[in-house]
Amino acid sequence: MKDETKTTIITAGLNLLPYVGGSIATVYSSMKDKKEKERLELFFSETSESIKKFDEKFTSILEVTTHDDEYLTMLIEKISRIVEKEARKSKRDSLKSLLINSLLHGVDNHSYGQLEFFADALDSLSEQDVIIMIALYKEENLVVVNSINISDTNDPYYVLASINKIRAFGFLESFTGDFHIGAVDNELNQSVKVSQLGKLFVDFCLKTA
Structure with missing residues (x-):
């Protein structure tokens, strides 16, 4: 579905909401295009500034690196679509x-x-997922899931949900060891560490450029 068609459908749907629909639809339709444009402009401006700060080593690499124009265009378009909607x-x-x-x-x-x-x-992971990912990246040893205390909540299952999502992307290795018998959730007692793919992901995407 084209973005213009999707926006029209959402706006029309908001207009159907009793009492507040009209005003919400107006705010949505006017803000959406404006914010998307601003995000893209800021994104490419900041990317440009980061590249300008490269030292001679990285500048020389950038100048000689070759690309397939078709695949480079596909990647730029994909990243741009995510940036547009990412607040x-x-x-x-x-x-x-x-x-x-x-x-x-x-x-x-x-x-x-x-x-x-x-x-x-990147499009799928939440801010908490990223925080946990970076914290585990910095650890040389195995980390027990139940010992991870990063979330603003005290619910260990909130952290476990992030661990399972990160692991689904292949970014974590998990080790079970001895299972506990009785009323204990063994998933909370498993140990995890960042996989080689996870380390590459962090190096490529989560370190400040």
Whole structure:
């Protein structure tokens, strides 16, 4: 579905809401296009500024790196679609890191699949997922899930949900060890560490560019 058609349908649907629909629809339709445009302009402006700060080593790499124009265009369009709807600066900064590292390493038919996968992962992961991912990246030893205390809540299952999502992308390795018998959730007692794919993801996307 085209973005214009989707916006029209959502606006029409909001107009159907009793009492407040008309005003909400007006705010949505006027703010959506404005915010998307501003996010894209800011994203590419900040990306440009980051590249300008490169030292001679990275500048020389950027100048000689080759790309397949078709795959590079596909990646830029994919990242741009995510940036348009992403209100969180931290997520847009990660997308900026992904784009810059892609430009440094080259985008072609061999690398595009992984870069596309990383973009999809960034689009899916929440801020808490990213915080946990970075914390685990910094740990050299195995970490017991129940010992992770990052969430604003005291509910360990909130952290476990993030662990399961991160692991679904292949970014974590898990080790069960001895299972506990009785009324204990063994998933909370498993140990995890960042996989090689997870380390590459962090290096490519979650380190400040």
